[in-house]
Amino acid sequence: MHAIKSFLSFISLVCVISILIVGCTPLKTSVESANGIDADKKTVVVQLTPANKVNPEDWPIIKPLPLDPAIEAQIDELLPKLTLEQKVGQVIQADNASITPEELKKYRLGSILSGGNSAPGPLPYANAKTWLAMADKYYNASIDPEGVEVAIPYIWGIDAVHGHTNLRGAIVFPHNIGLGAMRNPDLIEKIAAVTAHELTVSGHDWTFAPTLAIPQDLRWGRSYEGFSEDPEIVKSYADRIVYGLQGHIGDPDFMGDGRVISSAKHFLGDGATENGIDQGDAKISEKELREVHAAGYYSAIPAGVQTVMASFSSWEGRKLHGDKELLTDVLKGRLGFNGFVIGDWNGHGQVPGCTNTDCPQSLNAGLDMYMAPDSWKGLYESTLKHVKNGIIPMTRLDDAVRRILRVKIASGIFSKGAPSTRKNAGDESLLGLPKNRAIARQAVRESMVLLKNNGGVLPLDATKTIMVIGDGADNIAKTSGGWTLSWQGTGHTNDEFPNSQSILEGIREAVNTAGGKVIFSPNGDSNETADVVIAIYGEDPYAEFQGDLENLEFVPNGFDTNILEKFSSKGIPVISVFLSGRPMWINPEINRSDAFVAAWLPGSEGGGVSDILFQKDPSYDFTGRLSFSWPNSAVVSADLAARESTKLFELGYGLTYEDDVVVDQLSEDAGLKNIEVVSTGVFFSKGASIAPWNLWLKTGDLNKQIGSFPTSVGGLIVSKTDHTAQEDALRINWTLPDYDQLILSAASPSNMSRQTNGAMELTFSAKSFNAKSATVKIGMCNQGATCNKTVNIDIAANEWREYRISLSCFADLGVDMSKVNNAFMVTADEGVDIGLSNIRLEPDMDAKPGCNGK
Structure with missing residues (x-):
């Protein structure tokens, strides 16, 4: 013993x-x-x-699809001709914003991706001609034979998750949460086929779809990427999307013209993370992981999905990017997956013991291709080293390369030629075809769920006077949500959406045709008389962790929903069309509406909304059914029984015109009393630090928390000043050459890894009170660490400006972004006198990360 x-x-x-x-x-x-x-x-x-050992023997056995002998023979011929350097290159994918065609040729990387904001040109999206020009440069570089016995073409991936939404003029379909409400696998396959068709116009080979997450906590910012909380709905869609994107294996059109490689994601359990935290930890049993969250893979893999993307998240503390039992023993073993596993955006860097530029653990665990958007060069060098010294076995590298070549050959990439020479390439007349827009419009009609129709006010009479209010009525970006033209989908105008129609335009089309009248009053402040009011409002666009919430209370943003009372009190029927990426606690608005429609994020075919509201065709009716239950409280309990007791509308609920169901007045208590809401993305606003952050001064070994103003320590004097309102900013004056510090600190560390990985920026407003600009040092620090890992920022004189620093800058300096205690530190030399306000985290809107304050 x-x-x-x-x-x-x-x-x-x-x-x-x-x-x-x-x-x-x-x-x-x-x-x-x-x-x-x-x-x-x-x-x-x-x-x-x-x-917490995985038990592979408890997982279902899926018989692997038979391998094509001709493809395997071609791989057998290719592999011995590849140099070690080429093989290492094949297992790495870089973002086009971080690699040149010349570098692709030198390092022989296997793939390029275009991240949500990484289109060629000045915008986060582009037209087909611009996409193709870039694609050809990378393709020609990848097949250049100089210095190698055989050159391997690269494949080009992009997130086309609800249509090819980074291509100008492409159709924007409803997000998955709405498509799940359709319960229509036939239509979902048609949608996938249209998406693939439009991807080939810009020359893309590969889309990172379908998402097969099964969200269980709607606070998760990616909830709208899930079709349903019901695994059976997800399973019924997964294979049909694969068929729509790729075609059927064995059929003549498999991976032919108008088809692209698909990627099931994210393996596994990302919809089960504790508290709905993106990239968090799914603390669930293996049984639940297997029976609920893997459901979509049980149909996607037999359908021949070519790639699977590993999840950012963890299962019971195990990072999926480093989990050999799940990636190799389960996915490639029991489930018979013989394509290749692709990582997510620097997800390998979150594996314990890894960094973004060094992670043999992931490849050894079963990852076949690292997604290393901006870290690819360092990762290439370290991976090559690890293969040479045996830490990564040659057999594992060869297996990964074989899987990648298998997919590439099956996709036809070796014979298709340059992207611009392929069928459909560059023909923008193929975008937004009427027959394809009709498919999107049908999807909008079938996805909408009628939650309330007291008095049978719907359908509406289009011959009447209709007042349309709300900030979502004439805003295609808002109806489309995140992953639309840009990663977060914000800041876009309707003229950026050719081949599209806003909801307002759809309503005008229906009413004008019938001889009625439309009054558009975005704020609802019109005093004109109307027979009915349609209010269109909801969540603003967001993507990934930036959509994570503390609770499910809907907080009105661009439209004051209190105005609904003005109309309902006068007896004017109010129809609410709610735009959201998830069910939310919205009881006050439901109470003030005679009819309430969950329209989700319907995309670019707003006419589909009016089709149903006015019953354009006698056959049209509400057929959508909730794919997620609707909450009767803003608080999400960790206790499943408590969650069941706070459901307002059950999974599968949805009314039709004929249903005689009255929704009584609902409680307007959100359940948030005594619930502390902590803002982790705002550190200092309106002249005060935001919990849990507090202002401190530091000189030498002396630390002093600021309790009132003005205050000082050492040679540092801090007082209040005005920026956009009275005393909403700090004035900081260094009177000695000691580099004394002002710090925003919290007692407990905050994990900012996902914000760092997600291109967030430390953002603040500042000005120099001196006649010339002032140089300050800005830092972030860990507990107990000297805050000397800083970047220099030049603050303009006599003018408030906004400054932005990519969080990755601090990570590159060695700050542990998973344990940030000091979110902001500023110091300067003697004589510097600056104003400072509005310190927060914001997304990188221009897709140009920088460490100089931009």
């Missing part, structure tokens, strides 16, 4: 050492081999079974 304990102690020591080398999983008691590392290598790494 003592010998066993001694052996396990030795193994624990090896694990600690190996964390420094390639990482290690927490111990239980069993020992495996070193992931296939050759026994004669000097470096030995012991892989240990984690305490």
Whole structure:
């Protein structure tokens, strides 16, 4: 027994050492081999079974699709001709904003992606001609044979998650949450086929879709990317989307003209993270992981999905990008997946012991292609080193490259030619075809869910006088949500959406045709007389973690919903069309509406909304049914029984015109009393620090929390000044050459890894009170660390300006972004006198990360 304990102690020591080398999983008691590392290598790494061991034998067996002998023979011929450097290049994908065609040729990377804001040109999206010009440059570089025996074409991926929404003129379909309400697998396949068709116009090879997450906590900012909380709905869609994008394996049109590679994502459990935190931890049983969250893969894999994307998130503390049991033993073993596994945006860097530029653990775990958008060069160098010294076995590298080549050959990339020479390429007349817009319009009609229709006010009479109010009525960006023209989908105008129609335009079309009258009053302040009011409002666009919420209360933004009372009190029927990426607590607005419609994020075919409101065709009716239950409280309980008791409308609920159902007055208590809401994205606003952050001054070893103004420490004097309102800013004056600091600090560290990974920026407003500009040092720090990892910013004289620093700048300086205690530090030399206000995190809107304040 003592010998066993001694052996396990030795193994624990090896694990600690190996964390420094390639990482290690927490111990239980069993020992495996070193992931296939050759026994004669000097470096030995012991892989240990984690305490929460996966049981692959409990997972269903999916018979692998038969491999094409001709493709396998071609791979057998290619592999020996590839240099080690080429093989390492093949397992890495870079973002086009961070790599040139010349670099692609030199490093022979396997793929390029275009992130949500990474289109060529000055905008986050582009037209087909601009896309193709860039695509050709990378393609020609990838097939240039100089210096190699054989050149491998690259494949080009993009997030076309509800249509090809980074291409000007393409159709924007409803987001998945609305499509889930349709319960129509036939239509979902048609939507996928249209998306693939429009992707080929810009020369793209690959879309990172479908999303097969099954969201369980609607505070998650990616909830709208999920079709339903019901795994059966997701499973019924997964294979049909794959068929729509790729075609059927064995059919003549598989991966033919008008088809693209698909990617099921994100494997696995991202919809189950605790508190709905993006990139968080799914603390659920293996049974729930297997029976609920894997459901979509059980149909997508037999349908022949070519790639699977690993999740940012964790399962029971295990980062999926480094989980060999799930990626290899389950996905590639039990589930029979023989395509390749692609990572998510620097997701490998979140694996314990890894960085964005160094992570052999992920490849050894079963990741086949790293998504290393801006870290690709350092990752290439470290991966090459790890293969040479045996930490990454050659057999594992060859397997990854074989899988990548298998997909590339099956896609036809070796024979298709340059992107601009392919069928459909550059023909913008193929975008927004009437027959395809009709499919999108049908999807809008079928996705809308009627929650309330007291008095049978719907359908409406188009011959009447209709007043349309709300900021969503004539705003296609708002009806489309995130992942539309740009990553976050914000700040776009209707003229950026050719081949589209706003909801207002659709209403005008219906009413003008019938001889009625439309009054448009965005704020609802018109005093004109109307027979009925249609109010169109809801959530502003967001994507990923930037949409994470503390609770589900809808907070009106661009439209004051209190105005609804003005009309309802006069007996004028009010129809609310609610735009959102999730069900929300919106009881006050439901109470002030005679009819209430969940329209989700319907996209670019606003006429589909009016089709239903006015029953344009006698066959039209509300057929949409909730794919997620609707809450009767803004508070999301961790207790499942409590969640069940706070449902207002059940999964599957949805009225038709004929249903005689009265929704009584609802409680307007959101349940938020005594619930502390902490804003983690705003540090200082309106002249005060925002909890949990507090203002401190530091000189030498002395730290002083600011309790009132003016105040000072050492040679630093801090008082209040005016920016946009009275005393809403700080004035900071350094009177000694000691570089004393003002710091925004919190007692507990904040994890800003996902914000860093997601291109967020530290943003603030400032001005120099001196006659010339002033140089200050801005930093972020960890607890106990000296805040000396800073960037220099020049503050303009006598003029308030906004300054932005990419969080990645601080990560590159060595700050541990998972444990940030000091969110903002500013220091300067003697004589500097600046104003400072509105310190917060914001998305990188121009897709140009920088460390100089921009």
